[in-house]
Amino acid sequence: MRAGLLAEGVVGGTRAPLDRGALLQLLGLGLAGVVGLGALLAVLSLWTGSGAADGVDAATSTVTLALSEEPPQLDATRTTDQVSGRILGHVMEGLLRYDARNRLVPGVAEIWEIGETSASFRLRADAVWSNGEPVTAHDFIFAWQKALDPANASQYAFILYPLKNGEAINRGQLPPSALAARAEGDRTLVVELERPVPYFAKLLAFPTYFPINEAFYRSREGRYAADAEDLLYNGPFTIARWVHGASVRLEKNQRYWNADAIRLNAIDYAYITSDANASLNFYKDGKIAMTGLNSENLRDALQNRWNIRRFTDGSVFFMEFNYREGRLTRNWHLRRAMQLVNDPAELVYKVIKVPGNLPGASLFPVWLKGVRGYFRQEYPAPTTRVNEAEARRHLELAKEQLGLTEMPSLVMLTGDSDSANKQSEYYQNVFKRRLGLDIKIDRQIFKQRLAKMTSGEFDIVMAGWGPDYDDPMTFGDLFASWNENNRGRYANAELDAAVDTARSSMDPKVRMDAMAEVQRILHEDAVVLVNYERGSVYVANPQLKGVVRRAVGTDPDFTHAWIEAPGQPSDLAATEHPSAEAEGHAGG
Amino acid sequence: MGRYILRRLVQGVITVWFIATATFFAMHNVPGDPLQSDKAVSAEIRANLEARYGLDKPLMEQYFIYLANMAQGDFGISFTQQNREVNDIIAEHFRISAALGILAIAFAALGGILWGALTALYRNRLPDIVIMLLVILGISVPGFVFAGLGQLGVVNLNAALGFTLFPVGGWGTVSHMIVPALVLGLGTMAFLTRLMRSSMLEIANADFLRTARAKGLPANRIFRKHQLRNAILPVVTVLGPSIAAITTGGFVVELVFAIPGLGRYFVQAVQQSDYTVIMGTTVFYGAFLVFMVIVVDIIYGFVDPRVRLE
Numbered sequence: 001m002r003a004g005l006l007a008e009g010v011v012g013g014t015r016a017p018l019d020r021g022a023l024l025q026l027l028g029l030g031l032a033g034v035v036g037l038g039a040l041l042a043v044l045s046l047w048t049g050s051g052a053a054d055g056v057d058a059a060t061s062t063v064t065l066a067l068s069e070e071p072p073q074l075d076a077t078r079t080t081d082q083v084s085g086r087i088l089g090h091v092m093e094g095l096l097r098y099d100a101r102n103r104l105v106p107g108v109a110e111i112w113e114i115g116e117t118s119a120s121f122r123l124r125a126d127a128v129w130s131n132g133e134p135v136t137a138h139d140f141i142f143a144w145q146k147a148l149d150p151a152n153a154s155q156y157a158f159i160l161y162p163l164k165n166g167e168a169i170n171r172g173q174l175p176p177s178a179l180a181a182r183a184e185g186d187r188t189l190v191v192e193l194e195r196p197v198p199y200f201a202k203l204l205a206f207p208t209y210f211p212i213n214e215a216f217y218r219s220r221e222g223r224y225a226a227d228a229e230d231l232l233y234n235g236p237f238t239i240a241r242w243v244h245g246a247s248v249r250l251e252k253n254q255r256y257w258n259a260d261a262i263r264l265n266a267i268d269y270a271y272i273t274s275d276a277n278a279s280l281n282f283y284k285d286g287k288i289a290m291t292g293l294n295s296e297n298l299r300d301a302l303q304n305r306w307n308i309r310r311f312t313d314g315s316v317f318f319m320e321f322n323y324r325e326g327r328l329t330r331n332w333h334l335r336r337a338m339q340l341v342n343d344p345a346e347l348v349y350k351v352i353k354v355p356g357n358l359p360g361a362s363l364f365p366v367w368l369k370g371v372r373g374y375f376r377q378e379y380p381a382p383t384t385r386v387n388e389a390e391a392r393r394h395l396e397l398a399k400e401q402l403g404l405t406e407m408p409s410l411v412m413l414t415g416d417s418d419s420a421n422k423q424s425e426y427y428q429n430v431f432k433r434r435l436g437l438d439i440k441i442d443r444q445i446f447k448q449r450l451a452k453m454t455s456g457e458f459d460i461v462m463a464g465w466g467p468d469y470d471d472p473m474t475f476g477d478l479f480a481s482w483n484e485n486n487r488g489r490y491a492n493a494e495l496d497a498a499v500d501t502a503r504s505s506m507d508p509k510v511r512m513d514a515m516a517e518v519q520r521i522l523h524e525d526a527v528v529l530v531n532y533e534r535g536s537v538y539v540a541n542p543q544l545k546g547v548v549r550r551a552v553g554t555d556p557d558f559t560h561a562w563i564e565a566p567g568q569p570s571d572l573a574a575t576e577h578p579s580a581e582a583e584g585h586a587g588g
Numbered sequence: 589m590g591r592y593i594l595r596r597l598v599q600g601v602i603t604v605w606f607i608a609t610a611t612f613f614a615m616h617n618v619p620g621d622p623l624q625s626d627k628a629v630s631a632e633i634r635a636n637l638e639a640r641y642g643l644d645k646p647l648m649e650q651y652f653i654y655l656a657n658m659a660q661g662d663f664g665i666s667f668t669q670q671n672r673e674v675n676d677i678i679a680e681h682f683r684i685s686a687a688l689g690i691l692a693i694a695f696a697a698l699g700g701i702l703w704g705a706l707t708a709l710y711r712n713r714l715p716d717i718v719i720m721l722l723v724i725l726g727i728s729v730p731g732f733v734f735a736g737l738g739q740l741g742v743v744n745l746n747a748a749l750g751f752t753l754f755p756v757g758g759w760g761t762v763s764h765m766i767v768p769a770l771v772l773g774l775g776t777m778a779f780l781t782r783l784m785r786s787s788m789l790e791i792a793n794a795d796f797l798r799t800a801r802a803k804g805l806p807a808n809r810i811f812r813k814h815q816l817r818n819a820i821l822p823v824v825t826v827l828g829p830s831i832a833a834i835t836t837g838g839f840v841v842e843l844v845f846a847i848p849g850l851g852r853y854f855v856q857a858v859q860q861s862d863y864t865v866i867m868g869t870t871v872f873y874g875a876f877l878v879f880m881v882i883v884v885d886i887i888y889g890f891v892d893p894r895v896r897l898e
Contacts, residue, residue: 021808022709025816026702033698040694041762044687066846073670080625153636155629171632226671244672244680245848246759271758273846277736278757282846284743285756447620447861454628484628 055289056543058565061264063289063544063558066271066279070245075225076210077147078154082555088207089554090250090267091235095121095140095189096204098553100546100560102470104201108135108211108234109189116196116506117164121189126257129213130233137183139211145169145176146217147208156208159468162200164192196506199471205553206469236262236559245272263546263562289541290556295354295419298537306539310356313536314551316365316475317464319412319427319529322456322488328410329459329488333398335526339384340391341434342529351426352419356535362519363465363479365533367551368472371508375472379516382523388434395435409438413458416445423531424462453487461487464534470552472515473503479518479527495521593886600878607874608658608867612651615866622667622861641667641863654867663868668860674868677853682835682872684759685842685849689835691765692773696830699777701823704784705816711789719781726778731771731837735844738771757845768845772838776830780823787819794818821892828884832877 055064071084076092079085095109106112109121127135147154148169161167164180180192193200203209212224216232223230228242236258237250250267253259271282279291280300293301293308301308319342321329328334344359358366362381370378399407414424424441431437439460444452453461465485467474477483480499481491495518502514522528540547543564548557623637638644642653657664663674703723707716742754754767791797792815800810839851850869857865 022705022811025808025812026705026709030698030702033702037691037694037698040691041765044691044762044765070669072668075671078670080627150632150636151640153633153640155625155627155633155637157633158630171630223671230671243848244669244677245852246846271846272848273757273843275843278739278844278846281739281743281756285746285752287756287758445620445859447622447624447859448618449620450624450626451620454624484630487628 055283055286056541056563058543058563060266061563062266062268063264063561063563064268064270064287065290066273066282066288067248067269068272068274068279070272071248073225074231074239076207076212077143077152078156079207080155085207086554086556087239087248087250088210089235089557090237090559091231091233091239091253092207092210093127093235093256094205094207094209094211095123096201098205098550098557100548100557102548102550102553104205107205108140109204112201114200117193119191119193119200123187123189124257125187127234128255128257129216130238130253130255131213131216132255133213134186135211135213135234136186137189138186139213140189140209141179141181141183142214142217143210143212144181145179146212148179149176154208159203159206159208162193162195162197162203164194166194195504198503198506198508198511199469199473202469202471237267240266247272262559264558267558283539289544290538290547292536292538293354295352298354301539307542308355308537308539310535310537311549312356312358312365312367312551313466313534313549313555314365314367315464315466315534316360316363317462317531317534318360318363319531320461320463320488321490321527322459322461323490324456324488327459328398328402328408331398331402332526333394333401334407337391337394337398337435338431338437339526339529340387340394341430342384343386343430344531347423347426348532351422352532354535354537356537358533358535360530360532363475363522363528363530364472364515364519365467365475365551368475369470370472370512375512375515378512379519382520384523386434391435395437407437409440410459411442411457412439413442413444413449413452413461415449415462416443420462456487456489462531463487467552472512473499474552476502476515476518479522490527492521492525492527589889593882596882596885600875600882603878604871604875608655608871609651611867611870612654613647615861615863616647616650618861620861622863624861658867658871663871664864666865667862668857668865674864677865678850678868678872681848681850681853684847685835685838685851688765688769688772688838688841688847688849689831691769692834692838693776693827693831694773695770696773696776696780696834697823697827699773700780701784701820703777703781704823705788705819707781707785708788708792708819711785720785723778723781726774727782731775732840732844734771734774735768735841738767739844742767757847759847764845764847768838768841768847772834772841776834780826780830783826784819784823787822788815791815791818821888824888824891825884828880829877832873832880835876836873 056062067083069083071087072081073079073084074088076088079088093107095107095112096104097107099105106124108123108127110124111122113120121137123135123137125134129135144160144163146152148157148160148166150170150172157170161170165174165178168174169176169178182190184190211234213232217224220230225231228239231239233239233253234256236253236256238253239248240251241247241249248269250269252262252265256262271288273279276292276294277297279288280293280297282288283291321335323330344361348357348359361383362376364375364381366374366376368375372378395407399405412424412427414420421443424443428439428441431439442452442458452458453463465475465478477499479486479490480496498514498517498521502511502518505511505514536549543566544561545564546561548560549555550557621643623634623641623643629637635644642650645653661675663678666672666674666677669677703719707719710716739756742756745754746752746756755764758764797810797814800814836851836854838849839855841847842849842851853865854869854873857869
């Protein structure tokens with residue numbers, strides 16, 4: 001700037017004649033530049049392909065959507081994440097599957113029989129791979145052995161432990177061939193179980209239990225599942241095109257045994273972005289048929305008067321205490337004091353403010369099924385009423401027992417997302433205001449937080465848990481002393497015994513009574529403070545029908561979805577999301 | 589000239605080695621590792637995973653294995669995209685970042701030179717004031733704001749027009765590139781405008797301009813041949829690093845416009861402690877930056893005969 005001011009006087013005299021000529025020259029230069037840019041664009045366009053269609057297309061029965069990330073792992077034996085699970089749930093099929101009403105229905109297995117320590121499956125004759133070969137009993141055995149093989153290092157191998165010798169194989173004590181599963185011909189699969197597993201049928205719909213064609217797997221020489229052509233499909237859809245980082249296009253599998261029941265021709269995940277606002281913009285522009293909302297862009301959606309839908313996505317979030325030697329949080333009075341000032345309703349309605357979240361009352365979420373109906377209706381969660389005076393009394397007792405005059409500050413380990421910030425700051429404030437307790441927030445990015453959780457560098461950690469299968473046990477064994485996910489190393493023989501009862505008895509009543517016992521101990525011993533059950537809110541194109549949202553399994557599930565021609569009255573709202581309705585309102 | 593290039597290349601290799609070494613040890617010193625996952629695994633599975641990725645060896649041994657592999661151009665397999673080689677990730681996604689970056693830099697350079705020359709021409713008059721105000725905005729407003737606003741603008745524009753003029757995002761056709769490239773190039777354009785302006789004005793009182801005028805050369809010729817051409821030199825200098833910065837700094841734009849570029853992998857790898865991708869992208873970008881600087885230095889010799897490459 002200074003140079004400019006100084007220079008002015010020197011050339012000032014020549015300004016007028018220079019101006020016009022120079023301006024014309026600049027214009028000429030600009031024009032040449034724009035032409036050059038056009039040429040550049042033309043060259044660059046050689047690098048790229050074609051554009052994407054609209055969110056819903058009734059003529060071609062295509063639905064277009066966005067993914068939050070590239071599916072990281074489509075090898076079913078090694079997959080761990082939701083996005084991969086969503087894709088696999090559409091392109092693969094296990095012995096059993098969930099229908100639109102969340103009931104277990106036949107998949108590859110036509111008939112099955114599950115006893116106390118054995119199970120047998122009769123495979124349907126018309127189940128074929130996308131290359132035309134039949135899906136055989138051997139394909140299941142191969143996949144299971146692969147998943148349990150220690151060399152494969154599958155993080156979900158544990159879900160196969162109910163199979164006899166499964167755990168021993170995974171720990172390297174037995175070879176994979178020792179798995180007690182055998183094929184009687186191509187179409188009969190017989191497995192032995194380690195112990196009675198009351199929820200075994202529900203595990204069979206899980207991706208780790210999906211089959212793999214051995215010959216094909218070997219032919220890929222370590223590249224299995226790396227690209228669309230490195231997979232064989234046996235589900236309702238196949239991956240027609242997979243451009244890494246950009247898009248995944250699923251098309252109807254004409255060889256699927258139940259292809260007649262599939263109405264969509266294509267599910268086109270045409271965009272990949274983790275930015276929620278960008279997704280909403282795609283939705284606004286009509287490019288995608290469905291998108292999730294967060295607390296920031298919810299208002300935007302409300303202003304547009306869109307029909308906002310919600311469902312309980314199954315995850316439960318809580319504060320977990322550290323019970324390692326030397327931690328103050330081992331003291332029950334301290335935990336009880338914090339429990340007595342914790343008001344999850346305030347957190348949910350005044351801090352998080354996303355509709356669909358439920359204030360946490362129990363580690364067991366409302367949608368879990370009990371003996372006949374819902375678990376939480378049969379065994380209501382014990383309640384705590386906020387009581388500051390009582391809480392302060394417990395805090396004094398804690399100090400007394402610990403021999404402290406002043407309570408040192410506690411470290412609260414948390415993630416680095418906006419909502420994690422909000423929640424941890426809220427609790428910092430609550431514990432300070434109501435108890436005079438100082439909380440030091442330790443904010444960490446994902447992997448670092450996990451590392452600190454594993455090594456126990458915290459007093460309190462904000463954690464969450466999502467279900468793997470549709471049984472209270474998926475939450476119930478979380479604080480068993482042997483569970484690796486019990487990050488605070490809580491150990492209680494009484495709770496362990498209850499978990500043991502629930503996982504080995506075949507009597508639903510006995511099992512649920514034991515789970516209720518776990519629920520009681522978690523509350524009375526103030527093992528965790530449950531914050532909330534997460535709800536998801538989303539908007540969807542009204543022409544898109546029959547999408548299933550669920551807490552356990554493929555979500556969202558487009559298997560039985562269809563697209564209504566534009567202009568038709570949408571009178572199907574009531575039947576649109578059967579499971580979402582059922583789950584969203586249960587107990588709420 | 590040949591010796592100069594050779595010397596610069598050797599220096600470049602040493603720089604890249606230094607980047608690789610520093611990144612390697614910094615990365616391993618951050619708490620957490622790529623094998624941490626939401627659900628805890630047993631010690632046995634953990635050991636199997638470590639063996640699979642070679643993380644069970646002592647750090648120095650890992651470092652030398654890493655250097656040996658890197659020398660052969662092998663960056664290994666990604667931890668998060670478990671079936672993809674880092675080389676494939678770089679090859680597939682860098683060309684997208686590069687296409688976007690080239691277009692952005694073309695926008696930025698063209699705009700920067702034109703606006704800069706224009707403001708110098710109209711110094712302290714209305715066009716100058718307006719453009720410089722915009723320049724300050726362009727420099728100070730962060731990229732993610734432009735990206736968000738740009739996308740929202742496209743949504744509203746399409747809604748107003750009733751048809752899709754520019755796609756809201758994604759990657760596929762030329763029309764997918766224009767808005768993101770503009771957004772990505774804005775900051776650099778503003779920076780280049782300011783640079784061009786001051787450079788134009790600095791040259792305005794140079795001796796050779798006075799001489800040219802004294803010789804009675806036509807004003808147009810003086811402007812084009814003497815002032816403009818000389819004023820572009822500093823712009824060319826910063827263009828090299830700018831190209832590198834733009835092709836590597838597109839993370840936010842790539843995220844917002846759902847563009848499968850390398851910038852996303854570069855940033856997300858750090859968040860996920862994806863060791864191999866961190867190393868691959870950092871070394872690749874480091875080498876790219878070093879290379880661009882060398883290229884610019886060589887080009888400089890051609891543009892400005894006074895600079896001798898020795």
